[in-house]
Each structure stands twice: as C-alpha cells, then as structure tokens.
Amino acid sequence: MAREFRRSVPTRHIILALFAIIVIPGVLFSALLLARFADAERGRYRQEAMQVASTAASAVDQQLRGWQATLQTLGTSEALQDGNLEAFSRQAAAVKAFIGVDVGLRELSGQQLVNTRRPWGTPLPLTPLPGDDEVIAGRRPVVSNVFQGALAQQPLIAVIVPIMVKGSPRYLLHVSAETKLVADVVRANAIRAWLIGVGDRAGVYVTRSEEHERFSGHPGVSAFLAQAKGGQGVFVGTSANGDEVLVGYARSELSGWLVAANIRQAVIERPLWTAVQWLLAGGIISLLLSSLAALFLWRMVATPLSALTKASAFLGRSPEPLSIPTRLREFITLRDALSDASRQLAGTKTELEDKVRERTAELVEAHGKVKAEADERHRIEAMLAQAQKMEAVGNLTGGVAHDFNNLLQVIGGNIELVGREAELSDKARGRLQNAMTGVKRGARLASQLLAFGRRQALAPRAINVGRLLRGMDDLLRRSLGEAVQIETIVAGGLWNTFADPTNVENALLNLAINARDAMEGTGKLTIEAGNSFLDEMYARANNEVVAGQYVAISVTDTGSGMSPEILEKVFEPFFSTKPQGKGTGLGLSMVYGFVKQSGGHVKIYSEPGHGTTVRLYLPRSHKAEDNVVEYDSSPVTGGSETILLVEDDAAVRDTVVSLLGELGYHVLTAEDAAQALAVIESSIAIDLLFTDVVMPGALKSPELARKAKQRLPNLHVLFTSGYTENSIVHGGRLDEGVSLLSKPYTREALARKVRELLGSAAVASELANASVARRLKVLLVEDDALIRMDTADLIGAMGHTVLEAANAHEAMQLAATQEIDRLVTDVGLPDLSGIELANRLRETRPHLPVVFASGMSQLPGVALDSRTRLVVKPYQSSDLESALA
Numbered sequence: 048m049a050r051e052f053r054r055s056v057p058t059r060h061i062i063l064a065l066f067a068i069i070v071i072p073g074v075l076f077s078a079l080l081l082a083r084f085a086d087a088e089r090g091r092y093r094q095e096a097m098q099v100a101s102t103a104a105s106a107v108d109q110q111l112r113g114w115q116a117t118l119q120t121l122g123t124s125e126a127l128q129d130g131n132l133e134a135f136s137r138q139a140a141a142v143k144a145f146i147g148v149d150v151g152l153r154e155l156s157g158q159q160l161v162n163t164r165r166p167w168g169t170p171l172p173l174t175p176l177p178g179d180d181e182v183i184a185g186r187r188p189v190v191s192n193v194f195q196g197a198l199a200q201q202p203l204i205a206v207i208v209p210i211m212v213k214g215s216p217r218y219l220l221h222v223s224a225e226t227k228l229v230a231d232v233v234r235a236n237a238i239r240a241w242l243i244g245v246g247d248r249a250g251v252y253v254t255r256s257e258e259h260e261r262f263s264g265h266p267g268v269s270a271f272l273a274q275a276k277g278g279q280g281v282f283v284g285t286s287a288n289g290d291e292v293l294v295g296y297a298r299s300e301l302s303g304w305l306v307a308a309n310i311r312q313a314v315i316e317r318p319l320w321t322a323v324q325w326l327l328a329g330g331i332i333s334l335l336l337s338s339l340a341a342l343f344l345w346r347m348v349a350t351p352l353s354a355l356t357k358a359s360a361f362l363g364r365s366p367e368p369l370s371i372p373t374r375l376r377e378f379i380t381l382r383d384a385l386s387d388a389s390r391q392l393a394g395t396k397t398e399l400e401d402k403v404r405e406r407t408a409e410l411v412e413a414h415g416k417v418k419a420e421a422d423e424r425h426r427i428e429a430m431l432a433q434a435q436k437m438e439a440v441g442n443l444t445g446g447v448a449h450d451f452n453n454l455l456q457v458i459g460g461n462i463e464l465v466g467r468e469a470e471l472s473d474k475a476r477g478r479l480q481n482a483m484t485g486v487k488r489g490a491r492l493a494s495q496l497l498a499f500g501r502r503q504a505l506a507p508r509a510i511n512v513g514r515l516l517r518g519m520d521d522l523l524r525r526s527l528g529e530a531v532q533i534e535t536i537v538a539g540g541l542w543n544t545f546a547d548p549t550n551v552e553n554a555l556l557n558l559a560i561n562a563r564d565a566m567e568g569t570g571k572l573t574i575e576a577g578n579s580f581l582d583e584m585y586a587r588a589n590n591e592v593v594a595g596q597y598v599a600i601s602v603t604d605t606g607s608g609m610s611p612e613i614l615e616k617v618f619e620p621f622f623s624t625k626p627q628g629k630g631t632g633l634g635l636s637m638v639y640g641f642v643k644q645s646g647g648h649v650k651i652y653s654e655p656g657h658g659t660t661v662r663l664y665l666p667r668s669h670k671a672e673d674n675v676v677e678y679d680s681s682p683v684t685g686g687s688e689t690i691l692l693v694e695d696d697a698a699v700r701d702t703v704v705s706l707l708g709e710l711g712y713h714v715l716t717a718e719d720a721a722q723a724l725a726v727i728e729s730s731i732a733i734d735l736l737f738t739d740v741v742m743p744g745a746l747k748s749p750e751l752a753r754k755a756k757q758r759l760p761n762l763h764v765l766f767t768s769g770y771t772e773n774s775i776v777h778g779g780r781l782d783e784g785v786s787l788l789s790k791p792y793t794r795e796a797l798a799r800k801v802r803e804l805l806g807s808a809a810v811a812s813e814l815a816n817a818s819v820a821r822r823l824k825v826l827l828v829e830d831d832a833l834i835r836m837d838t839a840d841l842i843g844a845m846g847h848t849v850l851e852a853a854n855a856h857e858a859m860q861l862a863a864t865q866e867i868d869r870l871v872t873d874v875g876l877p878d879l880s881g882i883e884l885a886n887r888l889r890e891t892r893p894h895l896p897v898v899f900a901s902g903m904s905q906l907p908g909v910a911l912d913s914r915t916r917l918v919v920k921p922y923q924s925s926d927l928e929s930a931l932a
Contacts, residue, residue, distance in 0.1 A: 095295075096241075097297070104299050107229060110228070111299070114146065117145075121138065127152075127218070133167055176223075178205070183209065187209070188207065229254045242308070246267045247302075252264065252266070262287070268286070271286075275296045281296075284309075293309060295308050507545050509670040510546060512544060513541045513836060514836065516574060523559055526556060531570060532570070532572070534571065537577075541577065541598065544666060544668050550641045562604035573602075575600070576599070578598065592648045595666065597667060598667055603658060605658045609654075609655065646665075649662070649664070685798060686806060688712055690712050691723060691737065692704060693717045700716055703797075720746035721746050736763070739768055765786050786800070825868065826872075827839055828857075828872040828884065829853070835853070845931070855881075858872070871898045872897070885897045898931060
C-alpha cells in the first residue's frame, strides 16, 4: 500500500496536464481548421467563378440560338422564296411580335429591303453590318459584334443568317436587338455579390449586370482582356472601378463573346478575418475558463479525508454510489470497490433484462404466428363457405331454371300458336301479348338466377370496352332520360378483355339504371374504362381475386350513397333498397355472378350523401378484337328439311313439334337419347338433330350428338335447354362449335336459328372464305386516340386486321416484328411526319402501299400513284375502302 502511495500522481500535476491537454491542442487544431477553411473557401470561390461565367455564357448562347433558329425557320418562307417581300414583311412583323426583337432583310450589298422598325414601303438606307462578309463567305449564321444602329441610334447586336437561293446566298436575314436584352439574361444569372460582364470579339462591352448604359458599346479594360486567354479560366485582376477582384471567364460557343464573372477580393477575405477574430476571442475565453477550473480543482483537493471516512459508512445503505474524484490515491480502493459492486449489479440487471426481452420476443412471435394462422384459416373458411353457398345456389337455380324454363317454353309456344291459328279480337290479342310479356319476364328472372349462380352459358370473345361503351351511348341516354348527364371516359391504350359482350352490356345497363334510381332521375353518371393491375397484396385482401392485369370499368353516380350495413348485402340475391314492386333484387347479384364467372372481380365504394362507384375488373386479353359476323335480320321462313326432336317433357315436345310443323319442317320425335339414336341408325334421312341438353337415361345429349355425327357426317346439331349444367358449358363458356338455343324461345328465334344452321351454312362458309381471301393486315398510325379508334372500327368492319400505333416510333417497332399489307398514316405525327415514316418503311418494303390521311388536299413533295393514296379528312368509309383496295 505504501508503494502505491509513492507511485500516485500529485494533484497539481493533474491540473497542469488538464490545462495543457484541453487548451493548447484546441487552439492548434482551431488554427489548422481555419487555414484549411481559408484554402477551401478560396478554392470554392474559384470554382464558383467558373460556374457563374459558364452558366451566364450558356444562357447567352441559348438566347442567341433562339433568335438564330427563328431566322432559319423564317428563311423557309414561301413568300421570301417567291420574292413577295410585302408578304414576307408581314410575316417578319409577326415574328417580331412573338420574339420581341426587330427583324431585317437586306441584299448582299447591305441595302435594307425589310425592317420591322419601319412600315413596309418606307425607304430604307444601305446598312452593312459587322459580320456580313463572314456570313457571305462562310454561308453560315454569324453573331455580330456590338455596333451603333443606323435607325435605333443605340448599341445593337445582330444575328445574321444567309438566305440561299439555288445554292448561293441571295439575301441576308437578321435580327437586331438592343444590348439591354442580353443584359436581362445576364442579370438573371448574377447571383449574390457576383458581377457579370459580356464583351464581343473586338473587346467591346456588350453589357454588364450593373451599370449597363455606362458600359455597353465601350471598350473593355485592356489589362483584363490581356489575361483572359483561351476558352475559360480564372485569375485575380483589377476591375474597371479599380477594385481587386477574382475573375472567372468563359467564351460563348455560338458568338465567341467573352463572358466574365468577378467578385471583389474583400468579399472573399472578410469571413476569413472574421474567423481569425473569433479564434482569438475563443482562445482568450478558454484561458480564462481554464484558470477558473484550475482554481476550483485546487480547492477540491483540500477536502478533508474525514469526509471520505464518513461517506464510506453509507455504502450498502444507499443504492446511489458516492461521487468520487478521479486519479487521487485516497479514493483508489473505494473507487474500485464501488466500481466492482456497480458492475456486478449492472451485469445482473442486464442479464435479467436480456432474458425477459428474449422470452417476450418469443411470445410475440408465437402470438403473431397464431394470429396469422387464425386469420388465414378464417379467410379460407370464408372462401369455402362462399364457394359452398354459390354451389348450393347454383344447383338450386339450375334445377329451378330447367323446369321453370320448360314451363315457360310450353306457355310461350302455345301462346304464339294460338295467336297465329285463331281469329281473335283485339282485346284477346292484347291479353295474349300480356301473357307473352309475362313469359319474357319469367325468362329474364331465370336468366338472372343463373347469372348469380354462375351457371349461365357465356359466349365470350376478345372485345374492346371502349368501343362497346360508344355503341351503348344511345341506349343509355334513352334508358336514363334527359335529366341524367352521362359522361364516358375511355383511357388511351385501353387493353382488350375476354368476356361475353351481351352480358357486359346488360351489366352496365343494370348498373346505370340502379344509378338513375339512386339519383331519383336527376344527376350525373360517369362511366370510366381504363387499364388496371391488381397485385398480390390486393389479391390476398380480397377473396377469389387473382393478381394480374385487368380492364377496369367504373360506374359512378351522384346519388344518395349507401351505408356500410347496406354495402355488405348489396350482392345478395333478392336484396333491394327500392320500394316493394320496384325491383327484383337480382340486378347487382346478376352483375356479380357474371363478372365472377368471367374470371373478374367486383368492388363497390359508397358513402351516404356522396354517391356510389361500382368498379368491374375483367381479365385482360392479349388477343386481337374479334370481328362479329353480322347476319341478315330480315324475317325468315321455314323449310322442308327433316328434323329429329329429342325432348323428354311431353308438353314441351308437343309445342315444339307444332312450331316446327307450322314452319314446314318434317319432324321426327324421341323421348330420350336412346330412342333418338335408334332413329338415327334406322337410315332415315335427317338434316338436323334438335335435342334438349338435360336428358334422362345413361346416354346423354353430348354423347348422342357425337355418335350421330359419326353416322351422319353432314348432320347439323342444335342444343336447347333452360340450364346447361356442365354438358356443353365448361369454365362458364359455351364449348367451341356448339350451337345453343336457350329456353324459353319464341317462334321467330327458333325459325331463325334452325334456318341459320340449315339454310345459311354454305353461304356463310363462302362468305367466310371470301373474307379471308380479301383480309389485309393494316398498320394504322394516328396520334389522336378518338380518330384512331374510329378509323380502326372502319377498317375492322371491312374485314381487315388492324395494328394500331400512336406515333412513328411505335409504328416502326410493330413493322419490325410483323408483316403488314397496308400503311394508313396521319401526316402530322408528334415525332416524325407520316411522309418520313412511309419513306423509312419503304426502305425495307419498296412496294408497300401507303394511304396518307390529311386535312390538306395536296401533299407537297408526294407523288400520288397506285401505291400512294391520299384521303382528305373528314373522309367517308367508302373513301378509305377505295384507298385500301
């Protein structure tokens, strides 16, 4: 212990060491930082000088290039080329009004012909400009030095452009601008204390950011100009006012003018001197504070040792450790003991906290897993319950629809037979018509039930919703009335979707009518169609949603809106907020079922008092839009062919036999598929097999049709049913090549469908073959989305395939990957002109026929021939068809 006392450090040494360690390195380090700061500041100002000069030079170049481009564009004037100087004078005046500087036209001798400072016809002087000889010799634009204007009588600059006629300069076209316009550009770039000056190639001031009038047109400082060598640089010199300045300079690329930015050295050095003053003040303050600290520590050393003895008696009684001065021998033992105790306590506490934290984290993680599994189980259970409910509803509606539609078929068929066979009074015929209306309403109700149960037979194809909406415009306006304002918004580049167009129209009409009722017949209905992507997160949050690309159709009204309680029930069958007798409650259910059966998704947003938005998501189709063959809608007659009718319901069978017999057909009947197959195998000549889909017995209708086609290859097959089950419908879609007539059907529908299969098959085949032979692949290029859509409709209606592009770049990409037979292009495209596009495509397709669409009756430089046609907007379908021929 005695040796430890002898090795201890005296208190005065500690105080002196602290003084030296704290004060002296701090002062030295501050001085070093100040020196580095001074170097960095000077370097920064040199860099900033270059940057300000370069930025100002670029701004001046931009102004001059704008004038030069304007002159070059004006130089292409047809009036100037034709020598009509009066017309050209008006054009020059219009340009002056646009760019704000005067425009002049002179002969090569300098004789002025046009000057926007004077009205046309005023005698003008001979005014050669600096740079004329350089323009004539080099045949290129030149920016002049500063000169005194003959008419303006003030310093001017000019941008001079040669006007070439037959390869030689004929005129000199120039803009003459007051130098203060350049001053405006320079002032915009003169930041903080920087001053910017611009001098021409002769060393004459063009302008200065300050005192423009004093310096413009006067020679620059010769000593300054002597140091400004090369394209750019930095130096220290003397300004025109005699101040020592830091100068950065750059040269204008277009004019060769010198642009210099300078700042007074006093501005740069002022913060450095301020820093030195602060450093001195800080050093003095540090010395004073250190002295006070030394005095305080010295007094602390004189604390009696008895105080330490008394303090040691409280160890263990108070959780707080004693305040112990450092590096004193008397406190070493006590400090070590307290440190060990504190360390042990801290270690124990930390270990305990770590264990608690680890256990808590395990519990939180386990709870999170359990909660996630429970949420996932609830979601799957909800999906299962929904699927089971839909399956039950589907089975129920399917069975009901089959029997119900059979009853409706019997009733409807006999009503039509009575109406045609009996001589009835007008009153009786009215009653029959009312009864027929009831049959149709019943059929619609059954169809809605099948739609909600996702059991209807869809006939989907690739469609463009934008064109479908345009086709529905008149129908919507008639259905909703004049008091409802309708706005249709179709996004550009709308994708195709694969859906049944009839059911899409029915769904939209249903939503529109619901919106009209919610708005009480007055308001605004907005229908929007656009592209949408539903990601994985959205799919997980919404049952029965597959992530991917969709076409979104939004129907928004300004009605009363719905509460959250009502929103939960809107898609349930027979739920309606309308008064009793005003609706079946199947409208939204039908929409929901159809969209789900089509592989889509429905979302509804509504708040009381803020209207409602229903958004339908239909899957995107990458196929081209299908062209539907338009059949003749004129009344059809029957025929004399033989039809085998297979129907297990006797009442339905008798009714259909009567309908077909009245149409002139020879009808054979069978109660089930086995009887029908026996008739077919009896070698009786049969032209059409007309069979119900749902049949009793082991042999089903699809199998009957297959065996019948094996024995009679030319036999036509027509299915009928009020509910198809999964016999000829898979994935909600009618099997390809299958013809179906849904029950209940009218005599007219039956006659047309039978005649379509029997009488029009050969003609339809010939028309299809002829259409394929004439079909062309047409590349349509039009930047206006509405015109492009209309033109694509016209070309598609002609039986051709249309590839659409909004600009020349997209068109060339399509042409690089696909064969095209015709190019139809607008002349004024946003990137290249249509003429340039045609020339580029003909580099690889020399014989490509091209049709230009333009508002002009002539295209300069384009020779029209058998491969190059022109249609003038607005054009008719016949004009376009003739041009494509």
